Amino acid sequence: MxxxxxxxxxxxxxxxxxxxxxxxxxxxxxxxxVAGDLYKVKTxxxxxKLEKNEGFVYESIPGTxxxxxxxxxxEVEFFVDGNASTQITLELEPEKEYKVLVGDRDLGVSKTDIxxxxxxxxxxxxxxxAQIKVMPA
Numbered sequence: 001m002x003x004x005x006x007x008x009x010x011x012x013x014x015x016x017x018x019x020x021x022x023x024x025x026x027x028x029x030x031x032x033x034v035a036g037d038l039y040k041v042k043t044x045x046x047x048x049k050l051e052k053n054e055g056f057v058y059e060s061i062p063g064t065x066x067x068x069x070x071x072x073x074x075e076v077e078f079f080v081d082g083n084a085s086t087q088i089t090l091e092l093e094p095e096k097e098y099k100v101l102v103g104d105r106d107l108g109v110s111k112t113d114i115x116x117x118x119x120x121x122x123x124x125x126x127x128x129x130a131q132i133k134v135m136p137a
Contacts, residue, residue: 003065003081008032008041008050015070019048021063021082056091056117064088067129075135082124089119090134097137102130109137 007029008018016034020027023044030040040051043063050058050066058066062084069078076090092098094116100107102122112118122130 004067007043008039010034011068013068015068015078017065017067017069018050019043019060019063019065021045021048021065023063058091059089061087064124075133077131077133079129079131080122080124081127081129082122083126085121085123087119087121088132089117091116092118092134098134099137101133101135 003020003022004017005020007020007027008016010016014035016039018041020043026042026044028040028042032039032041037052042049045063046061048060048063048066060082062082064080064082064086067079067081070076076092080088092112094112094114097109097111098118099109100120107120110118110120118134122132124130
């Protein structure tokens, strides 16, 4: 599990995997359907971005590979791979508090802004997956 050569794919457990931080130039794929939702991904070494039904879901700077991405009413969970200190932004409910876990490390509680954006930093190492969980505080 790591880079997604096809840019985005549906996994057998219903999650999705997307992103390839080794690409030297931006590549994108749109209208990828999963359970009635349409996803669009843009990815390369500088950034990875995911949209769902034309709305923002995920962005990382620099680019990442995201595996087993799952969002429910109560949490967002995924594994991420990259090769540098990375800023990840998720869109959640506006003006709510969320607890962020990176592996067994608790990053504490953060509040989303009026647009629902939550941003945090993760130190990533190529080939090493970091598990991310974000849940209401």
